[in-house]
Amino acid sequence: MSYRRSFNKTISVHYSGSVSYPASQHGGSVSYSGTAHENVTVNIDVETTPFDRSIDNCNSNVSLLTGAVVATEAAQIASIDNNAKKIGQTIIDGFFKTIRSEISQQIMELTTKLDATLMHLHELAKRCVGKQKQMETDYNRITSRYLNIFEDLNNELENRIFELDKPAFVFKRESDNHTNRALGSDLASTVSVFGKEGSELQARISASIAKKRALDTIGKANIFLLKQKKLDETINQSMLNETVTAVLYLPVCFIETQSEESQIDRRLFQSGSLSKMQENELMADFQAQHWSIISGESKAQIGRYFNAELNRHFSSADTHSNRVKENIASMLNFNHIKSI
Numbered sequence: 001m002s003y004r005r006s007f008n009k010t011i012s013v014h015y016s017g018s019v020s021y022p023a024s025q026h027g028g029s030v031s032y033s034g035t036a037h038e039n040v041t042v043n044i045d046v047e048t049t050p051f052d053r054s055i056d057n058c059n060s061n062v063s064l065l066t067g068a069v070v071a072t073e074a075a076q077i078a079s080i081d082n083n084a085k086k087i088g089q090t091i092i093d094g095f096f097k098t099i100r101s102e103i104s105q106q107i108m109e110l111t112t113k114l115d116a117t118l119m120h121l122h123e124l125a126k127r128c129v130g131k132q133k134q135m136e137t138d139y140n141r142i143t144s145r146y147l148n149i150f151e152d153l154n155n156e157l158e159n160r161i162f163e164l165d166k167p168a169f170v171f172k173r174e175s176d177n178h179t180n181r182a183l184g185s186d187l188a189s190t191v192s193v194f195g196k197e198g199s200e201l202q203a204r205i206s207a208s209i210a211k212k213r214a215l216d217t218i219g220k221a222n223i224f225l226l227k228q229k230k231l232d233e234t235i236n237q238s239m240l241n242e243t244v245t246a247v248l249y250l251p252v253c254f255i256e257t258q259s260e261e262s263q264i265d266r267r268l269f270q271s272g273s274l275s276k277m278q279e280n281e282l283m284a285d286f287q288a289q290h291w292s293i294i295s296g297e298s299k300a301q302i303g304r305y306f307n308a309e310l311n312r313h314f315s316s317a318d319t320h321s322n323r324v325k326e327n328i329a330s331m332l333n334f335n336h337i338k339s340i
Contacts, residue, residue, distance in 0.1 A: 007042045291338040
């Protein structure tokens with residue numbers, strides 16, 4: 001759009017000079033000077049049509065540039081999103097490939113170990129089967145050997161019993177032979193003749209056996225009564241049939257332990273046969289006593305009693321009982337035990 005601008009300004013012009021005139025009576029020169037003022041008005045017409053046209057053209061180009069920038073930005077965002085997805089998918093695929101490869105390696109290692117373990121187990125199974133066969137062979141050999149030993153012992157025992165009661169066995173053998181001969185020959189008709197004698201003989205033998213058993217029973221009863229009488233006499237000789245003042249000794253157990261925190265714990269266990277005594281007095285008496293190491297004779301007696309009780313409580317021959325018994329026996333240390 002065209003427009004006009006006007007500018008007004010007063011311009012001052014200084015002037016000076018001299019004027020000569022002809023010679024005369026009063027001839028000579030005259031100087032002059034002064035300032036002239038003039039108002040000047042300048043009108044400027046500004047033609048903006050080409051500029052406006054260029055502005056419109058620039059606006060169109062800027063609009064096109066803006067559209068291009070927006071399209072470029074959208075394309076860049078789409079490209080970034082697409083590339084990000086590709087990168088993420090690549091990272092995910094690479095991660096899973098790495099995990100899959102790692103798992104495959106672990107599976108291969110475990111498969112190798114499993115195969116080696118299975119081979120080792122097969123070898124152990126073969127060795128176990130071999131040991132089992134060897135043990136069966138040893139068992140059969142030992143069994144046959146002990147069977148022969150027991151058979152020899154049975155034969156020897158049978159021979160000794162036969163020698164001890166040889167008359168009875170000889171009589172039984174002769175009687176069996178006589179019976180077999182009588183039943184297997186024509187003497188069977190004579191049973192009625194010898195029946196009475198055989199029954200009488202059997203009755204006498206039965207009566208003799210009963211008398212022998214009764215005699216053994218009476219002998220055992222006599223021995224029992226004799227031992228009981230001796231025991232009663234020993235008890236009567238040891239007892240005093242009078243009332244006297246005596247000292248009665250009862251066992252008392254005093255235990256003093258020290259924990260890891262250096263705390264001392266004392267306990268006292270008394271017999272229930274009599275009324276309980278004052279625990280503080282008994283503990284003070286125990287602490288005032290002079291304690292010494294157990295003598296050798298006492299160690300031997302306590303050791304025999306301890307071993308007897310240990311064998312009585314752990315009489316089974318299994319591995320656990322033997323291990324417990326050995327641990328209990330190893331804990332018995334007389335060097336750490338003192339007595340009054």
